[in-house]
Amino acid sequence: MTAATVTEPAVELTGITKRFPGVVANSDIHLRVARGQIHALVGENGAGKSTLMKILYGMQRPDEGEIRIDGSPVGFHTPADAIAAGIGMVHQHFMLADNLTVLENVVLGSEPRRGVALDFAGARRKIKEISDAYGLGIRPDATVEELGVGDRQRVEILKVLYRGARILILDEPTAVLVPHEVDELFENLRGLVREGLTILFISHKLDEVLRVADAITVIRRGTTVATVDPKDVTSRKLAELMVGSELPSPETRESTVTDVVALSVRDLTVRSGDGRAVVDGVSFDIHKGEVLGIAGVEGNGQAELVEAIMGMRPCTVGTLTLGGADISRWSTLKRRAGGIGYIPEDRHRHGLLLESPLWENRILGHQTRRPNVKGPWIDRAGARADTRRIVEEYDVRTPGIDVDAATLSGGNQQKLIVGREMSGDPVLLIASHPTRGVDIGAQAAIWDHLRTARAAGLAVLLISADLDELIGLSDTLKVILRGRIVADVDPANVTPEQLGSAMTGAGEGE
DSSP states (O other): OOHHHHHSOSEEEEEEEEEETTEEEEEEEEEEEOTTOEEEEEOOTTSSHHHHHHHHTTSSOOSEEEEEETTEEEOOSSHHHHHHTTEEEEOSSOOOOTTSBHHHHHHTTSOOEETTEEOHHHHHHHHHHHHHHHTOOOOTTSBGGGSOHHHHHHHHHHHHHHTTOSEEEEESTTTTOOHHHHHHHHHHHHHHHHTTOEEEEEOSOHHHHHHHOSEEEEEETTEEEEEEOGGGOOHHHHHHHHHSSOOOOOOOOSOOOOSOEEEEEEEEEEEOTTSOEEEEEEEEEEETTOEEEEEOOTTSSHHHHHHHHHTSSOOSEEEEEETTEEOTTOOHHHHHHTTEEEEOSOIIIIIOOTTSBHHHHHHTTOTTSTTSEETTEEOHHHHHHHHHHHHHHTTOOOSOTTSBGGGSOHHHHHHHHHHHHHTTOOSEEEEESTTTTOOHHHHHHHHHHHHHHHHTTOEEEEEOSOHHHHHHHOSEEEEEETTEEEEEEOTTTOOHHHHHHHHTTTTTTO
Protein backbone atom coordinates (compact mmCIF):
# COMPACT_ATOMS: atom_id res chain seq x y z
CA MET A 1 0.00 0.00 0.00
CA THR A 2 1.44 3.39 -0.98
CA ALA A 3 1.71 6.35 1.36
CA ALA A 4 -0.82 8.21 -0.80
CA THR A 5 -3.31 5.38 -0.38
CA VAL A 6 -2.84 5.33 3.39
CA THR A 7 -3.91 8.97 3.66
CA GLU A 8 -7.05 8.53 1.57
CA PRO A 9 -10.29 8.75 3.62
CA ALA A 10 -12.15 5.50 4.15
CA VAL A 11 -15.32 7.14 2.79
CA GLU A 12 -15.68 10.26 0.70
CA LEU A 13 -19.00 11.56 -0.59
CA THR A 14 -18.86 14.50 -2.99
CA GLY A 15 -21.86 16.47 -4.26
CA ILE A 16 -24.39 13.75 -3.41
CA THR A 17 -27.89 14.79 -4.50
CA LYS A 18 -31.05 12.68 -4.36
CA ARG A 19 -34.48 13.85 -5.48
CA PHE A 20 -37.87 12.27 -4.93
CA PRO A 21 -41.18 13.57 -6.37
CA GLY A 22 -41.82 16.90 -4.64
CA VAL A 23 -38.79 16.80 -2.36
CA VAL A 24 -34.99 17.00 -2.50
CA ALA A 25 -33.79 14.58 0.20
CA ASN A 26 -30.06 15.26 -0.27
CA SER A 27 -28.59 18.36 -1.88
CA ASP A 28 -24.86 18.62 -2.62
CA ILE A 29 -23.77 16.54 0.39
CA HIS A 30 -20.03 16.47 1.16
CA LEU A 31 -18.63 14.04 3.72
CA ARG A 32 -15.08 12.80 4.41
CA VAL A 33 -14.63 10.00 6.94
CA ALA A 34 -11.05 9.28 8.01
CA ARG A 35 -9.94 5.67 8.30
CA GLY A 36 -9.89 4.26 11.83
CA GLN A 37 -12.23 6.88 13.32
CA ILE A 38 -15.73 7.09 14.75
CA HIS A 39 -17.45 9.73 12.63
CA ALA A 40 -20.88 10.82 13.86
CA LEU A 41 -23.67 12.06 11.61
CA VAL A 42 -26.33 14.18 13.33
CA GLY A 43 -29.42 16.03 12.16
CA GLU A 44 -33.17 16.23 12.58
CA ASN A 45 -35.48 13.52 11.28
CA GLY A 46 -36.10 14.40 7.67
CA ALA A 47 -32.72 16.14 7.40
CA GLY A 48 -31.54 13.49 4.93
CA LYS A 49 -29.34 11.19 7.06
CA SER A 50 -31.28 8.01 6.28
CA THR A 51 -31.35 8.69 2.55
CA LEU A 52 -27.60 9.36 2.57
CA MET A 53 -26.86 6.11 4.42
CA LYS A 54 -29.14 4.16 2.05
CA ILE A 55 -27.11 5.58 -0.84
CA LEU A 56 -23.83 4.59 0.84
CA TYR A 57 -25.20 1.10 1.56
CA GLY A 58 -26.42 0.56 -2.01
CA MET A 59 -30.14 0.67 -1.20
CA GLN A 60 -30.65 3.77 -3.39
CA ARG A 61 -28.66 5.44 -6.16
CA PRO A 62 -27.79 9.15 -6.11
CA ASP A 63 -28.97 11.42 -8.92
CA GLU A 64 -25.70 13.33 -8.76
CA GLY A 65 -22.35 13.06 -7.02
CA GLU A 66 -19.60 10.55 -6.39
CA ILE A 67 -18.81 7.94 -3.74
CA ARG A 68 -15.20 6.95 -3.07
CA ILE A 69 -14.14 4.09 -0.82
CA ASP A 70 -10.45 4.12 0.16
CA GLY A 71 -9.86 6.63 -2.62
CA SER A 72 -11.48 4.61 -5.42
CA PRO A 73 -14.78 5.65 -7.04
CA VAL A 74 -17.58 3.09 -6.66
CA GLY A 75 -21.14 2.68 -7.93
CA PHE A 76 -23.38 0.55 -5.75
CA HIS A 77 -26.57 -0.98 -7.18
CA THR A 78 -27.47 -3.20 -4.21
CA PRO A 79 -26.40 -3.73 -0.59
CA ALA A 80 -24.47 -6.78 -1.82
CA ASP A 81 -22.22 -4.39 -3.77
CA ALA A 82 -21.62 -2.33 -0.61
CA ILE A 83 -20.90 -5.46 1.45
CA ALA A 84 -18.42 -6.62 -1.21
CA ALA A 85 -16.68 -3.23 -0.86
CA GLY A 86 -16.36 -3.76 2.91
CA ILE A 87 -19.35 -1.75 4.15
CA GLY A 88 -21.73 -3.18 6.76
CA MET A 89 -24.84 -1.59 8.30
CA VAL A 90 -26.42 -2.26 11.69
CA HIS A 91 -30.01 -1.02 11.56
CA GLN A 92 -31.82 0.63 14.47
CA HIS A 93 -34.43 -2.15 14.48
CA PHE A 94 -32.52 -5.40 14.86
CA MET A 95 -32.95 -7.95 12.08
CA LEU A 96 -32.53 -11.20 14.01
CA ALA A 97 -34.58 -14.41 14.18
CA ASP A 98 -35.36 -15.05 17.86
CA ASN A 99 -35.76 -18.83 17.45
CA LEU A 100 -32.32 -19.30 15.87
CA THR A 101 -28.93 -19.44 17.56
CA VAL A 102 -26.39 -16.65 17.35
CA LEU A 103 -24.35 -18.75 14.93
CA GLU A 104 -27.36 -19.40 12.69
CA ASN A 105 -28.27 -15.71 12.65
CA VAL A 106 -24.73 -14.65 11.82
CA VAL A 107 -24.27 -17.04 8.87
CA LEU A 108 -27.84 -16.69 7.53
CA GLY A 109 -27.56 -15.79 3.85
CA SER A 110 -23.80 -16.36 3.92
CA GLU A 111 -23.71 -20.02 4.90
CA PRO A 112 -20.18 -21.51 5.06
CA ARG A 113 -19.55 -24.62 3.00
CA ARG A 114 -16.96 -27.33 2.77
CA GLY A 115 -17.72 -28.86 -0.59
CA VAL A 116 -21.49 -29.35 -0.68
CA ALA A 117 -21.84 -29.63 3.13
CA LEU A 118 -22.44 -26.74 5.53
CA ASP A 119 -19.30 -26.05 7.59
CA PHE A 120 -20.75 -24.96 10.94
CA ALA A 121 -17.58 -25.95 12.80
CA GLY A 122 -15.57 -23.53 10.67
CA ALA A 123 -18.19 -20.81 11.15
CA ARG A 124 -18.13 -21.32 14.93
CA ARG A 125 -14.34 -20.93 14.95
CA LYS A 126 -14.52 -17.77 12.85
CA ILE A 127 -17.26 -16.25 15.04
CA LYS A 128 -15.24 -16.98 18.18
CA GLU A 129 -12.11 -15.47 16.61
CA ILE A 130 -13.98 -12.25 15.68
CA SER A 131 -15.73 -12.08 19.06
CA ASP A 132 -12.44 -12.53 20.95
CA ALA A 133 -10.52 -10.11 18.71
CA TYR A 134 -13.01 -7.27 19.29
CA GLY A 135 -14.08 -8.13 22.84
CA LEU A 136 -17.71 -8.79 21.89
CA GLY A 137 -18.21 -11.74 24.26
CA ILE A 138 -20.60 -13.59 21.93
CA ARG A 139 -21.75 -17.17 22.66
CA PRO A 140 -22.36 -18.79 19.24
CA ASP A 141 -24.77 -21.46 20.51
CA ALA A 142 -27.06 -19.21 22.56
CA THR A 143 -30.51 -18.63 21.05
CA VAL A 144 -31.25 -14.99 20.31
CA GLU A 145 -34.44 -15.02 22.40
CA GLU A 146 -32.25 -15.63 25.49
CA LEU A 147 -30.22 -12.47 24.86
CA GLY A 148 -30.72 -8.95 26.20
CA VAL A 149 -30.80 -5.90 23.98
CA GLY A 150 -27.09 -5.11 24.33
CA ASP A 151 -26.08 -8.67 23.41
CA ARG A 152 -28.42 -8.64 20.40
CA GLN A 153 -26.76 -5.49 19.17
CA ARG A 154 -23.35 -7.13 19.47
CA VAL A 155 -24.66 -10.04 17.39
CA GLU A 156 -25.71 -7.54 14.70
CA ILE A 157 -22.21 -6.02 14.76
CA LEU A 158 -20.66 -9.49 14.58
CA LYS A 159 -22.87 -10.31 11.56
CA VAL A 160 -21.35 -7.50 9.50
CA LEU A 161 -17.80 -8.23 10.71
CA TYR A 162 -18.29 -11.88 9.71
CA ARG A 163 -19.00 -10.69 6.16
CA GLY A 164 -15.72 -8.78 6.08
CA ALA A 165 -16.91 -5.24 6.83
CA ARG A 166 -14.17 -2.64 7.43
CA ILE A 167 -16.60 0.29 7.45
CA LEU A 168 -19.60 0.05 9.84
CA ILE A 169 -22.73 2.19 9.64
CA LEU A 170 -24.55 2.19 13.00
CA ASP A 171 -28.07 3.67 12.88
CA GLU A 172 -29.20 4.99 16.29
CA PRO A 173 -27.22 2.27 18.08
CA THR A 174 -28.00 3.47 21.63
CA ALA A 175 -31.76 3.99 21.16
CA VAL A 176 -32.74 0.91 23.21
CA LEU A 177 -29.78 0.69 25.60
CA VAL A 178 -29.54 1.63 29.28
CA PRO A 179 -26.44 3.55 30.51
CA HIS A 180 -24.20 0.60 31.35
CA GLU A 181 -25.01 -1.02 27.98
CA VAL A 182 -24.09 2.26 26.24
CA ASP A 183 -20.75 2.20 28.09
CA GLU A 184 -20.16 -1.39 26.91
CA LEU A 185 -21.08 -0.49 23.33
CA PHE A 186 -18.70 2.47 23.29
CA GLU A 187 -15.90 0.28 24.63
CA ASN A 188 -16.62 -2.23 21.84
CA LEU A 189 -16.56 0.55 19.23
CA ARG A 190 -13.23 1.85 20.50
CA GLY A 191 -11.87 -1.69 20.24
CA LEU A 192 -13.05 -1.86 16.63
CA VAL A 193 -11.35 1.40 15.64
CA ARG A 194 -8.14 0.36 17.43
CA GLU A 195 -8.08 -2.59 15.04
CA GLY A 196 -8.38 -0.23 12.06
CA LEU A 197 -12.13 -0.30 11.39
CA THR A 198 -14.06 2.86 10.52
CA ILE A 199 -17.47 3.65 12.05
CA LEU A 200 -20.23 5.97 10.88
CA PHE A 201 -22.38 6.63 13.95
CA ILE A 202 -25.87 8.08 13.37
CA SER A 203 -27.52 9.47 16.50
CA HIS A 204 -29.82 12.10 17.96
CA LYS A 205 -28.22 11.95 21.41
CA LEU A 206 -25.79 14.82 21.34
CA ASP A 207 -24.12 14.10 24.68
CA GLU A 208 -23.29 10.57 23.49
CA VAL A 209 -22.02 11.83 20.15
CA LEU A 210 -19.70 14.26 21.91
CA ARG A 211 -18.47 11.45 24.13
CA VAL A 212 -17.66 8.82 21.51
CA ALA A 213 -17.00 10.54 18.17
CA ASP A 214 -13.67 11.64 16.69
CA ALA A 215 -15.49 13.95 14.24
CA ILE A 216 -19.09 15.10 13.81
CA THR A 217 -20.89 16.13 10.61
CA VAL A 218 -24.18 18.01 10.90
CA ILE A 219 -26.90 17.72 8.24
CA ARG A 220 -29.74 20.23 8.04
CA ARG A 221 -32.51 20.25 5.44
CA GLY A 222 -30.74 17.81 3.16
CA THR A 223 -27.27 19.32 3.08
CA THR A 224 -24.13 19.27 5.19
CA VAL A 225 -23.69 22.46 7.21
CA ALA A 226 -20.56 21.70 9.26
CA THR A 227 -18.00 19.10 10.28
CA VAL A 228 -16.65 19.79 13.75
CA ASP A 229 -14.21 18.41 16.29
CA PRO A 230 -16.17 17.28 19.38
CA LYS A 231 -13.53 18.91 21.60
CA ASP A 232 -14.47 22.29 20.12
CA VAL A 233 -18.28 22.20 20.51
CA THR A 234 -20.96 21.76 23.17
CA SER A 235 -24.38 20.09 23.01
CA ARG A 236 -25.91 23.54 22.78
CA LYS A 237 -23.75 24.47 19.78
CA LEU A 238 -24.55 21.20 18.01
CA ALA A 239 -28.26 21.77 18.63
CA GLU A 240 -28.02 25.23 17.13
CA LEU A 241 -26.27 23.81 14.06
CA MET A 242 -28.99 21.15 13.72
CA VAL A 243 -32.15 23.14 14.33
CA GLY A 244 -31.19 26.73 15.07
CA SER A 245 -32.32 26.54 18.69
CA GLU A 246 -31.10 25.50 22.11
CA LEU A 247 -30.99 21.90 23.25
CA PRO A 248 -34.42 21.12 24.70
CA SER A 249 -34.95 19.68 28.18
CA PRO A 250 -37.74 17.37 29.36
CA GLU A 251 -37.62 19.03 32.77
CA THR A 252 -41.06 19.37 34.38
CA ARG A 253 -41.22 20.33 38.02
CA GLU A 254 -44.47 22.25 38.66
CA SER A 255 -46.97 19.67 39.89
CA THR A 256 -50.41 19.30 38.29
CA VAL A 257 -51.28 16.01 40.03
CA THR A 258 -54.88 15.84 41.33
CA ASP A 259 -56.57 13.53 43.83
CA VAL A 260 -58.72 11.93 41.10
CA VAL A 261 -57.56 8.44 40.07
CA ALA A 262 -57.74 7.96 36.29
CA LEU A 263 -56.39 4.39 36.17
CA SER A 264 -56.11 1.87 38.98
CA VAL A 265 -54.12 -1.33 38.43
CA ARG A 266 -54.42 -4.01 41.12
CA ASP A 267 -52.45 -7.26 41.42
CA LEU A 268 -52.02 -7.51 37.65
CA THR A 269 -50.41 -10.75 36.47
CA VAL A 270 -49.72 -11.67 32.84
CA ARG A 271 -48.29 -15.02 31.80
CA SER A 272 -46.32 -15.94 28.70
CA GLY A 273 -47.15 -18.90 26.51
CA ASP A 274 -44.97 -21.18 28.63
CA GLY A 275 -46.74 -20.14 31.83
CA ARG A 276 -44.10 -17.73 33.19
CA ALA A 277 -45.36 -14.62 34.97
CA VAL A 278 -43.97 -11.83 32.75
CA VAL A 279 -45.97 -9.27 34.78
CA ASP A 280 -46.15 -10.40 38.39
CA GLY A 281 -48.62 -8.86 40.85
CA VAL A 282 -48.22 -5.25 39.70
CA SER A 283 -50.31 -2.51 41.39
CA PHE A 284 -50.34 1.27 40.98
CA ASP A 285 -52.64 4.28 40.50
CA ILE A 286 -52.28 7.11 37.99
CA HIS A 287 -54.06 10.36 38.84
CA LYS A 288 -55.38 13.02 36.52
CA GLY A 289 -52.61 15.49 35.76
CA GLU A 290 -49.91 12.95 36.62
CA VAL A 291 -47.15 11.33 34.55
CA LEU A 292 -46.23 7.96 36.02
CA GLY A 293 -42.94 6.68 34.57
CA ILE A 294 -41.93 3.02 34.42
CA ALA A 295 -38.17 2.43 34.18
CA GLY A 296 -36.75 -0.94 33.27
CA VAL A 297 -34.29 -2.72 31.02
CA GLU A 298 -36.20 -3.94 27.96
CA GLY A 299 -37.62 -7.41 28.40
CA ASN A 300 -38.60 -7.02 32.06
CA GLY A 301 -42.37 -6.91 31.51
CA GLN A 302 -43.08 -3.32 30.56
CA ALA A 303 -44.21 -4.21 27.02
CA GLU A 304 -46.56 -6.90 28.39
CA LEU A 305 -47.88 -4.47 31.03
CA VAL A 306 -48.78 -1.96 28.31
CA GLU A 307 -50.42 -4.63 26.16
CA ALA A 308 -52.47 -5.88 29.13
CA ILE A 309 -53.75 -2.38 29.88
CA MET A 310 -54.63 -1.94 26.20
CA GLY A 311 -56.46 -5.29 26.08
CA MET A 312 -54.02 -6.71 23.55
CA ARG A 313 -52.91 -9.42 25.98
CA PRO A 314 -55.10 -11.27 28.52
CA CYS A 315 -54.64 -10.73 32.26
CA THR A 316 -54.33 -13.94 34.27
CA VAL A 317 -55.08 -12.21 37.57
CA GLY A 318 -55.92 -8.68 38.64
CA THR A 319 -58.23 -5.79 37.83
CA LEU A 320 -58.01 -2.62 35.77
CA THR A 321 -60.25 0.32 36.64
CA LEU A 322 -60.56 3.35 34.34
CA GLY A 323 -62.41 6.33 35.78
CA GLY A 324 -64.21 4.04 38.26
CA ALA A 325 -65.28 1.44 35.64
CA ASP A 326 -63.84 -2.08 35.70
CA ILE A 327 -62.37 -2.53 32.19
CA SER A 328 -60.56 -5.81 32.86
CA ARG A 329 -62.73 -7.72 30.36
CA TRP A 330 -63.28 -4.94 27.84
CA SER A 331 -62.05 -5.30 24.28
CA THR A 332 -59.24 -3.08 23.01
CA LEU A 333 -61.72 -1.09 20.89
CA LYS A 334 -63.98 -0.51 23.89
CA ARG A 335 -61.02 0.64 26.00
CA ARG A 336 -60.02 3.05 23.25
CA ALA A 337 -63.59 4.37 23.07
CA GLY A 338 -63.53 4.68 26.88
CA GLY A 339 -60.74 7.25 26.66
CA ILE A 340 -57.36 5.48 26.41
CA GLY A 341 -54.88 6.96 23.95
CA TYR A 342 -51.94 4.82 22.87
CA ILE A 343 -48.52 5.76 21.49
CA PRO A 344 -47.07 2.31 20.70
CA GLU A 345 -43.47 1.21 21.13
CA ASP A 346 -43.24 0.12 17.49
CA ARG A 347 -44.97 2.74 15.35
CA HIS A 348 -44.66 0.64 12.20
CA ARG A 349 -46.23 -2.53 13.64
CA HIS A 350 -48.89 -1.04 15.90
CA GLY A 351 -49.22 2.65 15.08
CA LEU A 352 -49.51 3.13 11.33
CA LEU A 353 -50.58 1.63 8.04
CA LEU A 354 -47.47 2.63 6.13
CA GLU A 355 -48.98 2.15 2.67
CA SER A 356 -52.10 4.19 3.49
CA PRO A 357 -52.52 7.98 3.32
CA LEU A 358 -52.25 10.15 6.40
CA TRP A 359 -55.99 10.83 6.62
CA GLU A 360 -56.73 7.09 6.80
CA ASN A 361 -54.08 6.72 9.50
CA ARG A 362 -55.93 9.44 11.43
CA ILE A 363 -58.87 7.05 11.74
CA LEU A 364 -56.89 4.09 13.16
CA GLY A 365 -58.10 3.16 16.65
CA HIS A 366 -60.69 5.94 16.52
CA GLN A 367 -63.05 4.47 13.93
CA THR A 368 -66.10 4.65 16.23
CA ARG A 369 -65.83 8.35 17.09
CA ARG A 370 -66.25 11.72 15.50
CA PRO A 371 -64.89 13.35 13.42
CA ASN A 372 -64.08 10.07 11.70
CA VAL A 373 -67.62 8.72 11.49
CA LYS A 374 -71.14 9.91 10.89
CA GLY A 375 -73.57 7.31 12.17
CA PRO A 376 -72.37 3.91 10.90
CA TRP A 377 -70.34 5.44 8.04
CA ILE A 378 -66.77 6.71 7.74
CA ASP A 379 -66.82 10.49 7.42
CA ARG A 380 -64.03 11.10 4.88
CA ALA A 381 -64.49 14.87 4.93
CA GLY A 382 -64.36 14.99 8.74
CA ALA A 383 -61.30 12.73 8.94
CA ARG A 384 -59.50 14.71 6.25
CA ALA A 385 -60.24 18.05 7.89
CA ASP A 386 -59.04 16.80 11.28
CA THR A 387 -55.88 15.35 9.71
CA ARG A 388 -55.10 18.82 8.34
CA ARG A 389 -55.58 20.21 11.87
CA ILE A 390 -53.18 17.63 13.33
CA VAL A 391 -50.61 18.33 10.61
CA GLU A 392 -50.74 22.04 11.44
CA GLU A 393 -50.91 21.84 15.25
CA TYR A 394 -48.25 19.15 15.59
CA ASP A 395 -45.96 20.44 12.83
CA VAL A 396 -46.10 17.24 10.77
CA ARG A 397 -43.92 18.08 7.78
CA THR A 398 -45.59 16.57 4.74
CA PRO A 399 -46.52 17.62 1.20
CA GLY A 400 -50.16 16.81 2.03
CA ILE A 401 -52.56 14.45 3.78
CA ASP A 402 -52.88 12.12 0.78
CA VAL A 403 -49.28 10.90 0.86
CA ASP A 404 -48.60 7.47 2.35
CA ALA A 405 -47.35 7.36 5.94
CA ALA A 406 -44.23 5.53 4.71
CA THR A 407 -43.06 8.70 2.93
CA LEU A 408 -42.71 10.64 6.20
CA SER A 409 -39.54 10.69 8.29
CA GLY A 410 -39.66 8.84 11.60
CA GLY A 411 -40.10 12.03 13.60
CA ASN A 412 -43.01 13.19 11.47
CA GLN A 413 -44.65 9.76 11.68
CA GLN A 414 -44.37 10.00 15.46
CA LYS A 415 -45.83 13.52 15.57
CA LEU A 416 -48.80 12.30 13.50
CA ILE A 417 -49.41 9.47 16.00
CA VAL A 418 -49.08 11.80 19.00
CA GLY A 419 -51.53 14.25 17.39
CA ARG A 420 -54.01 11.48 16.67
CA GLU A 421 -53.80 10.02 20.19
CA MET A 422 -54.14 13.42 21.87
CA SER A 423 -57.32 14.10 19.86
CA GLY A 424 -60.71 13.22 21.29
CA ASP A 425 -59.86 14.26 24.87
CA PRO A 426 -58.39 10.99 26.23
CA VAL A 427 -58.48 10.48 30.00
CA LEU A 428 -55.38 8.27 29.94
CA LEU A 429 -52.45 8.24 27.52
CA ILE A 430 -50.13 5.25 27.39
CA ALA A 431 -46.90 6.60 25.90
CA SER A 432 -44.48 3.79 25.14
CA HIS A 433 -41.10 5.20 24.05
CA PRO A 434 -42.82 8.31 22.64
CA THR A 435 -39.60 9.94 21.37
CA ARG A 436 -37.62 6.85 20.33
CA GLY A 437 -35.71 7.46 17.13
CA VAL A 438 -36.81 11.09 16.70
CA ASP A 439 -34.62 14.16 16.50
CA ILE A 440 -34.30 16.86 19.16
CA GLY A 441 -36.78 19.15 17.40
CA ALA A 442 -39.52 16.50 17.25
CA GLN A 443 -38.57 15.34 20.75
CA ALA A 444 -39.02 18.84 22.16
CA ALA A 445 -42.39 19.20 20.40
CA ILE A 446 -43.65 15.87 21.80
CA TRP A 447 -42.48 16.82 25.32
CA ASP A 448 -44.34 20.13 25.04
CA HIS A 449 -47.56 18.40 23.97
CA LEU A 450 -47.30 15.91 26.86
CA ARG A 451 -46.69 18.70 29.38
CA THR A 452 -49.61 20.75 28.04
CA ALA A 453 -51.99 17.78 28.15
CA ARG A 454 -50.80 16.83 31.66
CA ALA A 455 -51.51 20.38 32.86
CA ALA A 456 -55.04 20.04 31.41
CA GLY A 457 -55.64 16.90 33.50
CA LEU A 458 -54.44 14.04 31.27
CA ALA A 459 -53.07 10.99 33.09
CA VAL A 460 -49.98 9.54 31.38
CA LEU A 461 -48.26 6.17 31.74
CA LEU A 462 -44.76 6.75 30.34
CA ILE A 463 -42.44 3.91 29.30
CA SER A 464 -39.05 5.01 28.01
CA ALA A 465 -35.46 3.85 27.59
CA ASP A 466 -34.35 7.50 27.73
CA LEU A 467 -33.61 7.96 31.43
CA ASP A 468 -33.34 11.75 31.18
CA GLU A 469 -36.80 11.77 29.61
CA LEU A 470 -38.23 9.54 32.35
CA ILE A 471 -36.69 11.61 35.14
CA GLY A 472 -37.61 14.94 33.57
CA LEU A 473 -41.24 14.23 32.65
CA SER A 474 -42.38 11.94 35.47
CA ASP A 475 -44.21 13.03 38.61
CA THR A 476 -43.93 9.48 39.96
CA LEU A 477 -41.31 6.94 38.92
CA LYS A 478 -41.32 3.17 39.45
CA VAL A 479 -38.75 0.53 38.50
CA ILE A 480 -39.80 -2.79 36.97
CA LEU A 481 -37.51 -5.82 37.15
CA ARG A 482 -38.41 -9.36 36.09
CA GLY A 483 -42.06 -8.37 35.90
CA ARG A 484 -42.33 -6.89 39.39
CA ILE A 485 -42.30 -3.30 40.64
CA VAL A 486 -39.15 -3.31 42.78
CA ALA A 487 -38.63 0.36 43.63
CA ASP A 488 -40.29 3.77 43.88
CA VAL A 489 -37.89 6.55 42.95
CA ASP A 490 -38.13 10.31 43.45
CA PRO A 491 -37.60 11.86 40.00
CA ALA A 492 -36.64 15.17 41.61
CA ASN A 493 -33.53 13.65 43.20
CA VAL A 494 -32.46 10.54 41.28
CA THR A 495 -29.64 10.57 38.71
CA PRO A 496 -29.65 8.53 35.46
CA GLU A 497 -26.80 6.43 36.90
CA GLN A 498 -28.75 5.63 40.08
CA LEU A 499 -31.85 4.79 38.06
CA GLY A 500 -29.86 2.58 35.67
CA SER A 501 -28.40 0.75 38.67
CA ALA A 502 -31.88 0.11 40.12
CA MET A 503 -33.10 -1.14 36.73
CA THR A 504 -30.40 -3.82 36.59
CA GLY A 505 -31.06 -5.01 40.15
CA ALA A 506 -27.77 -3.71 41.56
CA GLY A 507 -28.04 -3.54 45.33
CA GLU A 508 -31.07 -5.84 45.47
CA GLY A 509 -31.69 -7.06 49.00
CA GLU A 510 -29.81 -4.19 50.65
